[in-house]
Amino acid sequence: MKTPATFYHAGCPVCVDAERQIAEALDPNRYEVELVHLGEHADRIAAAEAAGVKSVPALVINGAPFHINFGAPMSALKS
Amino acid sequence: MKTPATFYHAGCPVCVDAERQIAEALDPNRYEVELVHLGEHADRIAAAEAAGVKSVPALVINGAPFHINFGAPMSALKS
Numbered sequence: 001m002k003t004p005a006t007f008y009h010a011g012c013p014v015c016v017d018a019e020r021q022i023a024e025a026l027d028p029n030r031y032e033v034e035l036v037h038l039g040e041h042a043d044r045i046a047a048a049e050a051a052g053v054k055s056v057p058a059l060v061i062n063g064a065p066f067h068i069n070f071g072a073p074m075s076a077l078k079s
Numbered sequence: 080m081k082t083p084a085t086f087y088h089a090g091c092p093v094c095v096d097a098e099r100q101i102a103e104a105l106d107p108n109r110y111e112v113e114l115v116h117l118g119e120h121a122d123r124i125a126a127a128e129a130a131g132v133k134s135v136p137a138l139v140i141n142g143a144p145f146h147i148n149f150g151a152p153m154s155a156l157k158s
Contacts, residue, residue, distance in 0.1 A: 069146040
């Protein structure tokens with residue numbers, strides 16, 4: 001049985017990037033990844049909060065919440 | 080060729096947990112994950128900073144830095 005992993009986001013660009021990079025990087029053989037847009041599915045907010053989610057984007061793996069903050073690379077500021 | 084992913088940490092318990100959960104969750108078929116303890120390998124700090132790492136634990140995937148903040152589940156506070 002695969003480990004449940006839920007990626008909560010709100011559709012902002014930084015979330016979309018984190019989603020692509022982190023959520024899709026998980027091993028599909030071991031993790032069942034679900035992507036939840038809390039802006040479109042407000043009914044999922046309570047469950048996210050119950051899992052310890054304080055902000056988005058966040059990844060809940062097997063019940064443990066990890067908040068992900070994308071830091072823009074310096075190179076992105078120099079263009 | 081696998082995508083490089085570097086997990087920077089400093090040996091704190093929260094880092095060790097994030098390391099186990101996130102770094103080891105990446106698909107080994109697509110990512111070449113390296114774990115770097117910046118407390119023991121200070122010579123790697125400059126490269127981490129150059130990649131945009133502001134705090135640990137952080138995961139740099141293909142050059143993009145993601146800062147990971149572990150939020151303790153409420154259940155852990157109720158024992």
